[in-house]
Amino acid sequence: MATTHIKRSTSASRLVNYAEKRAVKKDGLNLDIQYAKSELKQVRDIYGNPGKTQAYASRIAFSPLEFNSQAPHDQATVLAVAKEVYAKAYPNQQVALYEHADTDFLHVHAVIGAINLETGQKMHGNWHQYRDHLVQITDQVCQERGLMVTQPDPHRHEKRTMAEIKLRTRHQPTWKDQIRHAVDHTMHNPFIRDFQAFQADLKQQAVKVWQRGKNLTYQLLGTNYKSRGAKLGLDYEKETIFNELASRQTKTRNEQPVRSINATTDTARTNFNRAPQLSGHPDPTASHGQNVVGSTTPADRTDRPTGQPPVSDDLKQLRRQQQQLTSPIKTDLTKRLRGLSKTNPTDQSGKSDRAQTDPSRAGQKHPDHQPTQRPSEPDDSRNNGPSR
Incomplete structure (x- = not known):
């Protein structure tokens, strides 16, 4: 069973x-x-390929269950396999x-x-x-040589180096374990819904976290x-954290309308139950409905046109009496106004003289247009006044 690793380097x-x-x-x-x-340097100089990366560092490790690290034969076999x-x-x-x-x-x-x-x-x-x-x-070479092939654990959510594994066997925590414990404690809080x-x-x-590209x-x-989430394990990668936060936000948005509707329904039920106690009536809705029905009779509904208020017979008779009383008064007022329009010239001349000689009205403005005086006519208003 062999495990592999590779990363780039700027110095071969x-x-x-x-x-x-060693x-x-x-x-x-x-x-x-x-x-x-x-x-390695000679090849770089010949091709003259610029860039910072000069080589790649890789490693293959084999299980002690298959090879003894101190046996020369096992050492030769491992080197040949690699x-x-x-x-x-x-x-x-x-x-x-x-x-x-x-x-x-x-x-x-x-x-490399x-x-x-x-x-x-x-x-x-x-x-x-x-x-x-x-x-x-x-895996292909190990299978051909009859060696065990490493089977990845699908439930493994943490990645640990060989040094971490040894420290764990000695019951010694590492700084990566401190970060994992802090992240686990934070994600167990359901109120954490955004980054x-x-x-x-x-x-x-005492843990700082920031985004760096896809990690x-x-x-x-x-x-x-410091360490990237990919090196800590699947549960600490950016994709896993962000997906969990997004699902919490979606769940919160879906729960808010349901809570508001339930609250409104409970309030309405509470107010409805309290209505009889506050009014002192066993069933205020029933009594209200009876009063409304009794306010109008079927006869009123058939007599009045649609969209107009009901009018009683007494009110109609009262309106007819008012019309009979006011008709001669209107006729009398009309005749009086016609008689007053025929103004006496002597009265008009007196009024004009008083307007000219009155010192209190001297400062007042008079209209530019004055009515023309009509020829004097006999005053028959006294003899021919309206009779009632």
Whole structure:
């Protein structure tokens, strides 16, 4: 059973220096292992391929249930298996292999040159693609050699390095466990429904979190310990966290209308039950309905036209009497107005004289247009007045 790992590096020499110090066995692919650093540099200079990435650091580890880290035969077998894996995965790359036996797990460090010897181009893609490609070939080689094939656990939601596994066996917590515990505590709170609340709650637990591309990065406050969510496990990745927060927001929006409708219904029922107690009537709705029905008779409904208020016979008779009384008064007033229109000239001259001689009215404005005086006529209003 073998596990694999790969990541890019900006210095091939640094990778060789680290792997070569503790190597019990070493071998090379497309290069002389004794001159690994110089040959890797020579290829970069020949092709002149610019860029920061010089090599890729990879590792294959085998289970102690299959190989003894201190047995020379097992060491040789593990190195042969690792060389076959990298020969199939990267046939046109320079690969330097260094086997370490300083742990219970026999593992091989591989320094893979970034430049393809046939095309002169660098490896293109991301480390996820390289890892999947390497895992597939490793499982194939192990199966052909009769070794156990690593079966991924579908229920595994945490990713732990070998150092973390050893610390856990010693019952010693790690800083990654502190971050995992803080995130679990925050996500157990149902009131955390957006990323801002998620950040604020983690900050209270001395954990800082921010978005970085497609990942979330966690850091213990006051330290340089930080890790991406993908390295902590599936439950701590950006996609998992954001999907859970979005589902909580959707659930909250769906529950709000139901609660408001139930509250309105309960209030209406409560007011309806309290109505008889407040009014002092056993059934106010029934009594109200009886009063409305008794206010109009069927006869009134048939006599009055639709859309008009009911009129009684007494009111109609009273209106007819008022018309009879007011008709002679109107006739008398009309005759009086006609008689007053025929004004006496002497009265008019007197009025005009008084208007001219009255000093109190001297300052008042008079209209520009004055009515013309008619010829004097005999005053017959006294003899021919209206008679009632």
